[in-house]
Amino acid sequence: MASNPFTPKYREYVQGHSAEEREGLLHSDQDNDNNKVESEGRIYIDNDKDESSDGWSRSKIIKVASALIAILVFGAFTRALLRSPPPRTYSNLGFHGDLVRSNGTHDFKRTVLIVSIDGLRADYLDRGLTPHLLDISKEGLRAKSMMPVFPTLTFPNHWALMTGLHAESHGIIANVIICPFHYVLNPAEQPFLQNFWDPKTKQEFHYNKIDSAWKSEFWLGEPMWETAGKAGIITANLMWPGPPKTTSGASSTYFVPWQDKVALSIKLDKIFEWIDMPLEERPQLIMAYEPSLDQAGHATGPMSARVNRTLGEVDLFAKQLHLGLVERNLTDIVDIIFVSDHGMADTAHPTLIYIDDEDMLGMDGLAALEHEDGWPAMGLRFNSLANETYYLNKLLRAKESSRKDAEGFDVYTKETMPERWHFAHHERIAPVWIVPKLHYALTTREQGDVGMTKGNHGYDNTEPSMHAMFVAHGPFSSVVKTLQASRKGIVSGLLPWKTKGWHSTSDDTYIIDTFRNVEIYGLVMKLLGVEEGQMARTNGTVGFWDKYF
Numbered sequence: 001m002a003s004n005p006f007t008p009k010y011r012e013y014v015q016g017h018s019a020e021e022r023e024g025l026l027h028s029d030q031d032n033d034n035n036k037v038e039s040e041g042r043i044y045i046d047n048d049k050d051e052s053s054d055g056w057s058r059s060k061i062i063k064v065a066s067a068l069i070a071i072l073v074f075g076a077f078t079r080a081l082l083r084s085p086p087p088r089t090y091s092n093l094g095f096h097g098d099l100v101r102s103n104g105t106h107d108f109k110r111t112v113l114i115v116s117i118d119g120l121r122a123d124y125l126d127r128g129l130t131p132h133l134l135d136i137s138k139e140g141l142r143a144k145s146m147m148p149v150f151p152t153l154t155f156p157n158h159w160a161l162m163t164g165l166h167a168e169s170h171g172i173i174a175n176v177i178i179c180p181f182h183y184v185l186n187p188a189e190q191p192f193l194q195n196f197w198d199p200k201t202k203q204e205f206h207y208n209k210i211d212s213a214w215k216s217e218f219w220l221g222e223p224m225w226e227t228a229g230k231a232g233i234i235t236a237n238l239m240w241p242g243p244p245k246t247t248s249g250a251s252s253t254y255f256v257p258w259q260d261k262v263a264l265s266i267k268l269d270k271i272f273e274w275i276d277m278p279l280e281e282r283p284q285l286i287m288a289y290e291p292s293l294d295q296a297g298h299a300t301g302p303m304s305a306r307v308n309r310t311l312g313e314v315d316l317f318a319k320q321l322h323l324g325l326v327e328r329n330l331t332d333i334v335d336i337i338f339v340s341d342h343g344m345a346d347t348a349h350p351t352l353i354y355i356d357d358e359d360m361l362g363m364d365g366l367a368a369l370e371h372e373d374g375w376p377a378m379g380l381r382f383n384s385l386a387n388e389t390y391y392l393n394k395l396l397r398a399k400e401s402s403r404k405d406a407e408g409f410d411v412y413t414k415e416t417m418p419e420r421w422h423f424a425h426h427e428r429i430a431p432v433w434i435v436p437k438l439h440y441a442l443t444t445r446e447q448g449d450v451g452m453t454k455g456n457h458g459y460d461n462t463e464p465s466m467h468a469m470f471v472a473h474g475p476f477s478s479v480v481k482t483l484q485a486s487r488k489g490i491v492s493g494l495l496p497w498k499t500k501g502w503h504s505t506s507d508d509t510y511i512i513d514t515f516r517n518v519e520i521y522g523l524v525m526k527l528l529g530v531e532e533g534q535m536a537r538t539n540g541t542v543g544f545w546d547k548y549f
């Protein structure tokens with residue numbers, strides 16, 4: 001087809017929609033496709049009018065135009081038909097529940113393997129050091145980034161990934177345990193215990209005391225392994241941060257408790273030991289956790305050689321996982337989802353904000369504190385004799401003052417906390433918070449920078465350096481790609497139409513726009529075929545994944 005005459009207007013059309021293109025790759029665009037055909041027709045007729053100066057009669061022009069449009073539309077539909085996905089791929093949509101599929105030697109049920117690489121900042125994937133994760137994402141899917149919940153800490157986010165809930169809903173409002181390695185690596189960090197206080201039970205949730213941190217009453221909400229278990233699905237948990245049992249008494253079928261410094265090869269063996277189990281015992285949902293990259297990020301900062309080296313190691317781990325599935329002919333049976341909990345910011349040279357300064361809390365304000373929650377943001381609980389309003393007003397005045405670090409922090413109460421953080425409605429959330437911005441750190445004159453790490457997280461969840469990663473591969477991603485290809489087929493055969501999306505590094509790489517990690521629960525449930533009515537209520541978006549299925 002002579003498409004040249006249309007090129008300028010086609011360009012205009014594309015430019016006019018570039019914002020929409022950035023909105024997200026895999027939006028259902030069937031309707032848009034129809035519009036495009038219509039627009040195309042209009043464009044053709046407009047151009048044809050220009051040619052009418054050749055002396056063609058109006059009716060001749062209309063006839064030729066109609067014929068060409070007919071050819072165009074016929075071509076488009078033929079092309080779309082030719083591009084129809086093979087039935088085998090579509091059958092992935094209904095492959096769940098008790099259905100089994102053979103890998104050639106054994107029967108398998110649809111299986112989901114979710115792996116968390118702690119502290120893998122979204123843009124680490126652009127360093128050229130993770131060829132295997134990128135290869136997997138090229139065959140499957142990748143998101144530009146995944147937005148963690150606030151505070152951007154390990155425990156609040158691992159529990160958000162499991163439950164689909166914000167911190168104020170799931171109750172893990174500060175970091176706790178699996179930064180026990182902070183303490184192990186750097187005992188000087190002890191003053192910065194990442195803990196919080198539950199006024200109701202009068203218990204402290206203590207990050208380096210496993211007994212207290214694993215108490216089920218701290219962990220609210222229903223994790224995906226509990227929902228899956230209720231639906232009769234066998235589950236396995238390899239060190240995912242969280243309790244062995246929820247308050248309702250539910251636990252995963254198989255459970256390997258947290259232990260530091262476990263080699264990736266051992267984790268790999270464990271995962272495949274589960275996958276190689278006989279059908280009746282084999283878990284369909286496997287959750288696995290790896291902390292080494294976060295440890296590296298804290299110890300030497302996100303730009304360090306150690307982070308880059310560790311990134312290579314976890315990338316190799318991803319490759320071996322993927323290859324293990326390929327070798328077993330399971331890539332059309334097992335969905336593998338790589339996620340992280342948060343990113344990592346360079347905090348090697350922070351501006352220190354001394355909260356015991358006279359125009360901040362002052363020494364008397366510090367003495368009036370009953371408990372400080374969290375880190376790097378600080379939740380303040382004053383003792384019952386102290387005048388909380390007085391100290392709050394002092395802090396608010398300091399924020400408005402000419403202190404040179406005044407722009408480096410914010411002071412919030414539960415009433416003024418930014419709504420987008422969903423971090424107010426829980427009694428475990430302290431009444432007053434000082435939240436530092438990136439490149440700032442709260443401390444006292446006595447403490448100084450003792451125990452501070454070269455990298456840290458916990459800041460505003462809209463900061464790109466706090467964003468986590470999402471890479472998926474398996475029957476899910478193949479369905480998404482096939483559906484996407486068939487949707488764009490109507491015009492893509494005729495025009496140099498590019499796949500919608502934020503960005504595509506190659507024609508094969510679909511990159512989903514940034515989404516919130518509270519959507520992951522819904523995705524895993526959908527993949528496992530858990531019915532809508534069996535799912536727990538979450539803070540995720542109703543129908544969020546529908547457009548991808």
Ligand SMILES: [Zn+2]
Pocket residue numbers: 118119153154155294341342
């Ligand atoms: Zn973490």
